[in-house]
Each structure stands twice: as structure tokens, then as C-alpha cells.
Amino acid sequence: MARNDNPQRGDFLQALSKVGVLVFLVAIAMVARSCSLFNAKATITNISEITENTKEFIGNSATIKSRVIEKVGLSSFTVSDARFFRGDPLVVVNASGAPFDLPSDQNIKVQVTGQVRNLVIPKIEQEFNLNIDDKSYKDYINKPAIIARYIVLAPQPGQITQHPEQYYRRKVAVKGKVENIRSPVLLTLHENQLFGGEDLLVLLKAPPKVAINQNQTVSIRGEVRPFVVAEIERDYGFTWDLNVKRELEGKYGNRPILVAETAYPE
Numbered sequence: 047m048a049r050n051d052n053p054q055r056g057d058f059l060q061a062l063s064k065v066g067v068l069v070f071l072v073a074i075a076m077v078a079r080s081c082s083l084f085n086a087k088a089t090i091t092n093i094s095e096i097t098e099n100t101k102e103f104i105g106n107s108a109t110i111k112s113r114v115i116e117k118v119g120l121s122s123f124t125v126s127d128a129r130f131f132r133g134d135p136l137v138v139v140n141a142s143g144a145p146f147d148l149p150s151d152q153n154i155k156v157q158v159t160g161q162v163r164n165l166v167i168p169k170i171e172q173e174f175n176l177n178i179d180d181k182s183y184k185d186y187i188n189k190p191a192i193i194a195r196y197i198v199l200a201p202q203p204g205q206i207t208q209h210p211e212q213y214y215r216r217k218v219a220v221k222g223k224v225e226n227i228r229s230p231v232l233l234t235l236h237e238n239q240l241f242g243g244e245d246l247l248v249l250l251k252a253p254p255k256v257a258i259n260q261n262q263t264v265s266i267r268g269e270v271r272p273f274v275v276a277e278i279e280r281d282y283g284f285t286w287d288l289n290v291k292r293e294l295e296g297k298y299g300n301r302p303i304l305v306a307e308t309a310y311p312e
């Protein structure tokens with residue numbers, strides 16, 4: 047049995063194993079408020095604000111969400127929030143320390159957090175320990191760029207459930223409306239019918255700090271993986287009894303699940 051160092055979380059998991067996951071339809075509203083799953087909301091900045099008012103952003107951190115326009119060099123890409131991508135593009139330089147595979151589907155957005163800088167390559171290389179191919183960036187020199195410390199895919203819930211294999215074992219940032227509350231740590235996000243998938247199952251790694259209500263819009267960051275009960279128990283310290291395991295496997299087995307690391311209401 048996995049060790050549980052969080053007594054409050056252990057109480058919830060014990061209750062979950064004794065009563066059964068589907069009984070807790072409204073219990074989320076009574077969750078204790080001392081946990082810290084819900085973080086401060088990340089403010090999304092319009093890319094046009096950065097490109098048109100660069101001086102106000104230089105040296106500051108910003109978070110953007112956009113579709114990718116094109117790849118630049120080995121690890122960078124351009125983004126724009128202008129309709130039909132006709133506005134000035136913004137270069138995102140990957141300084142996260144990990145490779146990032148761009149989405150093959152242009153309808154899938156990415157979410158980026160990093161420092162806004164003018165693209166002066168020698169300074170960027172020195173300060174962020176990067177090796178940048180100058181030739182690939184000749185059209186963007188001395189223009190605003192985001193030196194990204196955090197890059198994830200930002201799909202809609204239905205995009206994940208329709209093509210889950212594209213997201214398995216990847217970090218994502220998802221915004222959606224709470225459809226059903228299955229337990230204090232298990233809920234679903236409503237699928238946008240435009241994408242034709244199922245509602246997305248979300249597992250909270252700990253009870254949230256504030257109550258989650260049905261039809262509330264939330265933003266969640268975490269990892270997508272197939273819902274395999276034995277792996278979830280092993281990796282996250284859940285200890286469900288045999289009846290609950292059978293119920294979970296029958297209802298959600300091998301469906302995609304988003305394991306939430308951070309979440310916040312909109």
C-alpha cells in the first residue's frame with residue numbers, strides 16, 4: 047500500500063474506498079479549506095498587447111495562449127492572436143530545458159509562460175544558457191519575444207477525448223465547465239460539441255482549497271494518461287477497495303483522465 051503523508055487526503059481516500067466513488071455527488075462543497083490544490087489564476091495576456099506595447103512588458107513575465115503559426119529554428123515558434131494570423135507574430139524561444147513537440151493539428155493551442163524580451167541573441171544566449179541559430183531568426187531580431195520557461199498544449203476537453211493518444215503522458219492546460227462531480231477528487235469537464243468527443247474525466251491529486259460547483263468554469267493544468275486503476279493507485283497513492291476498483295474500471299477503464307496538478311476557478 048502506498049504511503050500517505052497527508053492525513054486530510056487520507057481521510058478522503060478512506061471515505062472514498064468505504065462508500066464508493068459515485069455516492070459523493072455533492073460532497074465537494076464541504077471539502078476542508080486547508081489544502082492548496084487551487085492556485086492563483088494565471089492571467090492570459092493578448093499577444094497584440096505585447097507586440098503593440100512592448101516597453102510595458104519588457105523584463106516581465108507573461109502568459110499567452112495561441113495557435114502556433116510556424117516553427118523557427120530547432121526549438122522556437124511563432125504565435126499570433128490576430129484573426130487569420132495577420133497581426134505581428136511573436137517568437138517563443140524554448141528555454142524550459144525540455145523539448146516541446148508542436149501540435150500536428152493547428153487547431154490545438156499552446157500555453158506559454160516566460161519573460162518578455164527584445165530578441166538580442168547574444169544576450170539571450172548568455173542569460174538563458176541557450177545556443178540559437180542566428181540565421182533562423184533574422185526576421186525577428188530586436189523584436190519582442192517570449193523566453194519560455196513553461197510550455198504546454200492547451201486543448202479543449204473534447205479534443206483530448208476525441209484523440210487521446212495525442213496527449214497521453216503530456217502536460218496540458220485545459221479550460222472547461224464542470225459537468226458532473228463524481229466525488230471530492232473526481233469530476234468531469236463538459237465536452238464542446240464542436241469536437242465530438244466525450245466529457246473529460248479529471249482526478250484531483252488532493253481535495254481542493256475552495257468548493258467546486260457544477261457548471262462552474264475552471265482551468266486545470268496536469269498530465270493526461272489512460273485511466274488504469276492499478277497505475278493511478280501506484281503513482282498517486284490512492285487505495286481504493288475492490289468494489290470501488292471494479293466500479294471505476296467498468297465506468298472509466300482506459301478512457302483518458304487529466305490528473306490535475308493545479309486548478310483554479312475562472
